[in-house]
Amino acid sequence: MCRIILVLLLIVILIIGYVWWKPTAGGTNPEVLPVVLWHGMGDTCCAPFSLGGIMDLIVEETKGGYVRSMEIGGNILLDFQSGFFLHPNEQVEYVCKQLLQDERLAKGYNAIGFSQGGQFLRAVAQRCPTPPMRTLVTLGGQHQGVFGLPMCPTLSESTCDYISRLLNSAVYSDEVQRNLVQATYWHDPLMENHYRLGSTFLADINNELYLNEFYIENLHKLKKFVMVKFLNDTIVQPKESQWFQFYTSGQDKVIQPFKESKTYQDLRLKKMEDEGKLVFLGVEGDHLAISKAWFIKNIVPLLLEN
Numbered sequence: 001m002c003r004i005i006l007v008l009l010l011i012v013i014l015i016i017g018y019v020w021w022k023p024t025a026g027g028t029n030p031e032v033l034p035v036v037l038w039h040g041m042g043d044t045c046c047a048p049f050s051l052g053g054i055m056d057l058i059v060e061e062t063k064g065g066y067v068r069s070m071e072i073g074g075n076i077l078l079d080f081q082s083g084f085f086l087h088p089n090e091q092v093e094y095v096c097k098q099l100l101q102d103e104r105l106a107k108g109y110n111a112i113g114f115s116q117g118g119q120f121l122r123a124v125a126q127r128c129p130t131p132p133m134r135t136l137v138t139l140g141g142q143h144q145g146v147f148g149l150p151m152c153p154t155l156s157e158s159t160c161d162y163i164s165r166l167l168n169s170a171v172y173s174d175e176v177q178r179n180l181v182q183a184t185y186w187h188d189p190l191m192e193n194h195y196r197l198g199s200t201f202l203a204d205i206n207n208e209l210y211l212n213e214f215y216i217e218n219l220h221k222l223k224k225f226v227m228v229k230f231l232n233d234t235i236v237q238p239k240e241s242q243w244f245q246f247y248t249s250g251q252d253k254v255i256q257p258f259k260e261s262k263t264y265q266d267l268r269l270k271k272m273e274d275e276g277k278l279v280f281l282g283v284e285g286d287h288l289a290i291s292k293a294w295f296i297k298n299i300v301p302l303l304l305e306n
Contacts (some may be wrong), residue, residue: 010104023047023071025055029064033110033134036099037069037198037305040140040288041182045071051114059291061300066104070095070117086203087177088184095120097126105131110303112137114288115236116228119143123205125222126215135302137226140236140287144246144263145187145195145202145207149238149271151204172198173306189247216268225272226279226302230292235287246270 007209023045035058039051046052046069056069072082072091082091099105111133113121118141125133170176171186177200184201188194196203203209207216229242236242240255244263248256258264272278281298284292 021048021052021076023069025067025278026059026062026064027066027104029062029066030303031306032062033108033306034063034066034105035062036105036109036121036133037067037070038095038111038113038117038121040117041286042080043083043114044079045069046076054295057295058300058303060305061296067302068102068222070098070306080108081127083116084181086181088123088181089178090118092123092127093177095185099124099128099131100305101117103129106136108132109202110137112134112139112299113141115140116142116181116185119205119293120139122219122225123201126205126212126218129218129221133222135226135305136222136226136227137299138242139225139228139290140230140242142185142236142241143244144206144229144241144261145185145199146182146237146241147187147189147247147252181193185242187246189249192249193258206236206263211266219267220277222277223305224273224277224279225273226281228281228298230287231282232289232291233287249287271283 015112021044037051037054039045043050046055048056051069052261055069058067059065071079072086072094073079088141094132097189099109101158108131111121111124115118118138120142121133121136122138122143125136159244162174172194176183185204186195187199198210199208204212205215227243229239229292230236231239233239233242238245238247240246243258244261245258248254259270264270269278283294283298
């Protein structure tokens with residue numbers, strides 16, 4: 001009964017949000033670059049208790065800067081569902097079109113991705129260089145994927161169990177890859193070849209199928225690529241994926257050094273590192289557990305750089 005009440009409450013909240021929550025804010029200060037946000041799994045673009053609050057904070061700290069939080073599908077309900085069931089390639093294509101049509105972004109923008117929104121925005125940077133992304137900040141982004149789904153609290157227990165079973169058994173099948181977002185960045189270090197051949201999103205943007213020079217060129221156009229790792233993260237497994245690290249192939253215990261990874265070579269991240277474009281930040285706390293003070297001190301200054 002309690003679970004039914006919680007689901008009904010969520011539906012009511014989303015319906016209210018469809019009417020009142022807006023995906024854009026600010027816009028009175030043309031002296032700072034616009035900011036684009038992309039939420040994580042189980043969230044939406046504009047809820048006041050999540051990204052809506054972040055939008056207001058950015059507008060305040062940038063004295064009226066324009067902020068756009070990506071709403072996939074055009075309404076809150078579709079936006080929520082897309083985080084689980086709309087393939088990232090389709091989401092990225094949709095976002096690229098939306099950004100291109102937004103005249104306020106024409107001269108460039110900074111971007112902040114939350115959890116899976118981090119690697120999705122990286123895909124935008126690599127695939128869609130117009131309008132130009134200047135600085136990319138990923139908060140808990142899983143750049144080398146995940147190998148574990150310990151919590152999905154916004155769904156029912158039975159749905160979580162179903163998703164976990166799919167990820168552990170048939171994750172690289174065509175059907176699961178088409179219909180479950182998290183499968184597209186599930187990285188099984190025990191079956192690297194299955195991952196590279198079966199992943200329909202992450203293996204592509206990490207250049208693990210073939211070297212896409214277009215991806216490399218576009219990624220290197222960033223002025224900064226800032227990766228924030230939550231040092232006590234219990235959601236992302238392994239948490240080192242947030243700093244572009246992962247398990248050494250063939251086992252799931254030892255983390256491979258960043259500079260030894262295949263992706264470090266295939267995206268030519270050494271060049272970005274040598275140019276001082278890669279920034280690694282760590283914050284105490286569990287997944288996405290950041291304070292207002294920490295955000296203002298560490299992230300806002302990046303948004304004020306043109």
